[in-house]
Amino acid sequence: xxxxxxxxxxxxxxxxxxxxxxxxxxxxxxxxxxxxxxxxxxxxxxxxxxxxxxxxxxxxxxxxxxxxxxxxxxxxxxxxxxxxxxxxxxxxxxxxxxxxxxxxxxxxxxxxxxxxxxxxxxxxxxxxxxxxxxxxxxxxxxxxxxxxxxxxxxxxxxxxxxxxxxxxxxxxxxxxxxxxxxxxxxxxxxxxxxxxxxxxxxxxxxxxxxxxxxxxxxxxxxxxxxxxxxxxxxxxxxxxxxxxxxxxxxxxxxxxxxxxxxxxxxxxxxxxxxxxxxxxxxxxxxxxxxxxxxxxxxxxxxxxxxxxxxxxxxxxxxxxxxxxxxxxxxxxxxxxxxxxxxxxxxxxxxxxxxxxxxxxxxxxxxxxxxxxxxxxxxxxxxxxxxxxxxxxxxxxxxxxxxxxxxxxxxxxxxxxxxxxxxxxxxxxxxxxxxxxxxxxxxxxxxxxxxxxxxxxxxxxxxxxxxxxxxxxxxxxxxxxxxxxxxxxxxxxxxxxxxxxxxxxxxxxxxxxxxxxxxxxxxxxxxxxxxxxxxxxxxxxxxxxxxxxxxxxxxxxxxxxxxxxxxxxxxxxxxxxxxxxxxxxxxxxxxxxxxxxxxxxxxxxxxxxxxxxxxxxxxxxxxxxxxxxxxxxxxxxxxxxxxxxxxxxxxxxxxx
Numbered sequence: 001x002x003x004x005x006x007x008x009x010x011x012x013x014x015x016x017x018x019x020x021x022x023x024x025x026x027x028x029x030x031x032x033x034x035x036x037x038x039x040x041x042x043x044x045x046x047x048x049x050x051x052x053x054x055x056x057x058x059x060x061x062x063x064x065x066x067x068x069x070x071x072x073x074x075x076x077x078x079x080x081x082x083x084x085x086x087x088x089x090x091x092x093x094x095x096x097x098x099x100x101x102x103x104x105x106x107x108x109x110x111x112x113x114x115x116x117x118x119x120x121x122x123x124x125x126x127x128x129x130x131x132x133x134x135x136x137x138x139x140x141x142x143x144x145x146x147x148x149x150x151x152x153x154x155x156x157x158x159x160x161x162x163x164x165x166x167x168x169x170x171x172x173x174x175x176x177x178x179x180x181x182x183x184x185x186x187x188x189x190x191x192x193x194x195x196x197x198x199x200x201x202x203x204x205x206x207x208x209x210x211x212x213x214x215x216x217x218x219x220x221x222x223x224x225x226x227x228x229x230x231x232x233x234x235x236x237x238x239x240x241x242x243x244x245x246x247x248x249x250x251x252x253x254x255x256x257x258x259x260x261x262x263x264x265x266x267x268x269x270x271x272x273x274x275x276x277x278x279x280x281x282x283x284x285x286x287x288x289x290x291x292x293x294x295x296x297x298x299x300x301x302x303x304x305x306x307x308x309x310x311x312x313x314x315x316x317x318x319x320x321x322x323x324x325x326x327x328x329x330x331x332x333x334x335x336x337x338x339x340x341x342x343x344x345x346x347x348x349x350x351x352x353x354x355x356x357x358x359x360x361x362x363x364x365x366x367x368x369x370x371x372x373x374x375x376x377x378x379x380x381x382x383x384x385x386x387x388x389x390x391x392x393x394x395x396x397x398x399x400x401x402x403x404x405x406x407x408x409x410x411x412x413x414x415x416x417x418x419x420x421x422x423x424x425x426x427x428x429x430x431x432x433x434x435x436x437x438x439x440x441x442x443x444x445x446x447x448x449x450x451x452x453x454x455x456x457x458x459x460x461x462x463x464x465x466x467x468x469x470x471x472x473x474x475x476x477x478x479x480x481x482x483x484x485x486x487x488x489x490x491x492x493x494x495x496x497x498x499x500x501x502x503x504x505x506x507x508x509x510x511x512x513x514x515x516x517x518x519x520x521x522x523x524x525x526x527x528x529x530x531x532x533x534x535x536x537x538x539x540x541x542x543x544x545x546x547x548x549x550x551x552x553x554x555x556x557x558x559x560x561x562x563x564x565x566x567x568x569x570x571x572x573x574x575x576x577x578x579x580x581x582x583x584x585x586x587x588x589x590x591x592x593x594x595x596x597x598x599x600x601x602x603x604x605x606x607x608x609x610x611x612x613x614x615x616x617x618x619x620x621x622x623x624x625x626x627x628x629x630x631x632x633x634x635x636x637x638x639x640x641x642x643x644x645x646x647x648x649x650x651x652x653x654x655x
Contacts, residue, residue, distance in 0.1 A: 025046075074095070152229060455546065463532050598627050618630065
């Protein structure tokens with residue numbers, strides 16, 4: 001195999017400024033609502049310069065799986081759920097650009113009011129290539145490709161006649177080193193062995209089709225082949241895998257684990273030991289911590305999206321469930337890694353909006369796909385509603401309550417938008433969207449070195465290690481049991497004192513207590529890959545499903561820090577260039593001090609500042625000048641309740 005790391009920049013194209021390629025540069029799941037008129041989708045992929053595939057599937061009704069690519073010409077469509085030949089679609093994809101594509105009025109890709117999913121694959125060595133060729137019915141026809149590595153999966157479709165798709169996958173049972181096993185993408189049929197299809201295994205430069213099988217090598221017939229690789233040549237150091245093809249066998253447990261070595265954002269699964277659909281899950285449509293929340297589309301079916309048990313996410317792979325396969329059944333899969341890039345501006349990962357409720361459906365923009373939303377009303381009895389993509393649209397916590405999460409379909413918070421959250425119900429939640437209710441919402445996006453979320457199951461063991469994908473050492477961790485009444489346990493790198501380092505101390509987001517000694521963090525300082533929890537019910541209760549939110553300092557974007565109060569005005573520098581937009585502060589060296597939240601949407605000004613308390617249901621208070629704007633962070637005033645002389649404070653600030 002050639003040295004892809006050396007060839008990547010020259011041969012595959014590069015990201016901006018000559019950086020290595022990331023998954024965001026070559027793959028996109030983009031959801032949208034059809035308009036029935038010209039619509040431009042900016043998904044960040046260079047499809048005009050590098051070429052690629054655009055795959056569309058309607059979610060809200062029976063729409064064909066439409067495939068357009070730059071090799072056949074964007075005016076032609078094929079369908080993965082039929083055997084049909086090329087179709088001329090003048091109003092399908094009408095243009096491709098350096099950051100996406102434009103759609104026309106075709107009903108299968110842009111029907112007015114239709115909920116649509118699009119998956120785009122940009123050509124890049126080690127990940128994806130497209131090849132067209134003409135069959136010759138020879139015994140062993142070799143077709144060259146530019147994947148630069150050995151394909152792990154190949155999808156072939158004859159484009160001039162109605163013939164089944166042919167699929168090679170490296171883990172198909174019939175291969176046995178010969179390449180003979182194959183499947184049809186347009187059917188739910190199980191694995192077949194056909195000597196007239198793929199006769200040998202592919203190499204890093206070519207793949208071979210055999211004899212006169214119409215699906216891959218009929219004389220004079222035209223074909224398109226889509227090749228997928230799984231080389232570890234992406235990311236900051238060009239050593240990370242973004243795509244993986246593999247197989248597994250279901251066992252008798254309710255959650256058999258498939259270790260990818262990364263957290264996926266998109267998975268396609270096919271049963272090979274019997275008939276089964278090509279099921280597609282992605283995190284934009286609800287693939288998260290619970291299999292029951294999965295919204296499934298099928299490559300071989302035009303059916304609308306359906307809620308079903310499929311699989312659920314881990315920080316290093318995914319779990320199947322017995323709802324999606326019987327004990328002993330075998331499956332193949334293709335999985336694509338979650339986004340990897342380090343953000344360059346706070347507006348890429350954090351948004352805040354003060355709004356007035358309307359008592360009906362509402363959309364709140366952010367500028368990015370939201371992973372964690374915390375809305376709260378500002379008057380009367382205040383609850384902070386923690387909603388996140390991993391747990392799903394129906395699930396919420398209500399800080400400062402210690403109750404387990406609750407599920408309510410009538411007040412769903414939908415995360416299936418590229419720009420913010422939405423509600424299809426009669427109201428987003430009466431807690432913060434009642435008519436004329438003044439409210440605030442903070443929206444976060446998971447991103448390397450800024451924020452991560454992890455779900456795990458408690459064991460009550462002395463030490464349990466939890467893998468995360470923050471890629472740096474977490475400086476603040478918040479955990480909450482989903483299943484039981486527990487405190488919101490907080491690890492903070494600044495919460496040391498009384499002879500104890502931070503790893504020995506715990507604070508609680510739902511109380512006014514200072515730090516206390518405990519075994520919540522197993523007396524272990526977190527690393528850039530794991531954190532540990534001990535035998536505390538708040539972090540590791542046996543059998544409980546638990547979620548953790550992780551934060552770190554990222555230059556110019558976030559700051560997790562601590563300071564000592566002076567009783568007089570003092571600057572807290574965070575390395576920002578335009579001030580802090582969000583500040584959370586807590587005094588920890590004594591009890592009786594609140595978690596105060598300030599933000600620029602409600603006002604960080606040179607005067608009285610509206611504040612809310614994470615540990616209290618009290619209404620917003622605006623009667624004191626506590627925090628003033630500072631270009632590099634924030635300024636504490638002499639009258640501030642978070643600046644008492646000699647007090648020890650911890651904080652999280654976001655630019």
